[in-house]
Amino acid sequence: MSSQDIPEENLPEEQAAAHGAAGHGGTTALAKRVDDDPFHDPGLPAHKPRIQDIDERAAQRSERTVALLFTLSMLATVAFIACFVIFPVDKLVYIWPFGRVSALNFSLGWTLGAALFFIGAGAVHWARTLMSDVEVADDRHPIEASPEVKAKVLADLAAGNEESGFGRRKLIRNTMFGALALVPLTGVVLLRDLGPLPERKLRETLWAKGKQLINMNTHEPLRPEDITVGSLVFAMPEGLKEDDHNFQIEIGKAALMLVRIQPEDIKDKRELEWSHDGIVAFSKVCTHVGCPISLYEQQTHHVLCPCHQSTFDLSDGARVIFGPAGHALPQLQIGVNAQGNLEALGDFEEPVGASFWERG
Known part of the structure; x- marks a missing residue:
């Protein structure tokens, strides 16, 4: 050159x-x-206007195209929600060349992909045909901007806003806002797929007044004399069988541990009232992330969760004395029935296990 x-x-x-x-x-x-000199500055080429810059009808056609793409994104989002409602989880359809696939997953993937694609396509077409394409060269300047540079930046932003037509081209602006507002609904709808609402299931267990405490090893009703000082015994509610289809779910909430403490060593007044002859019953489920507690130290009356070392004092309302657990272990009030077996006098008064949003 x-x-x-x-x-x-x-x-x-x-x-x-x-x-x-x-x-x-x-x-x-x-x-x-x-x-x-291969590194000389050749300068900027002369600007060539686009057809949209000199023909308002062409600009309006581009505006309608961008608005159409944003509108298609909105329709794809509505179709996503409709497919989520219409197709059952187990419905299979034949799609060539994929074979038999889940109708729900296939439709959700295509509609969500279309919604995001049309937003991107509309933004690209808007930038390439209607926004300013004049190249501007600017010299480097110190990192700390001077007042003049700050004023120039603000002026450039105002000029860019004017050149983009964001304020004038209301059709593009409104359809873009509509597309961007609807797309997040896909994520909200997917939250429903996490499973059915728990309702009262997190707050209630199988324990109820009159239910006997069954030894999880012998499957026999527990009697006060079965629990000696220093021992740790695990129990489950009467009527729960290991071959029940919902055994894991129910035992995950109702698992109980019992220890015998000398009544004079029990510090918490309510714990003493809810015990029987020094036998106290607490949930076996750690209040951190729900691990089963299994380590007991007789001298201190502390129990330790083996997962993250949360430590609870069973002589003081099972309060947390170490570790990440958020609250004490719930206590179950117990007594003795006419047959001399240990029984529950009700359910836990608070939810067992890890905390959740709705927990009081």
């Missing part, structure tokens, strides 16, 4: 002067310098 191919206004001052002095004849010293 020779200096004759470079507009004079884009050349440095000394090169422009030499260019004017050399005229149009032959190869000049300046041209040789430019040819020998």
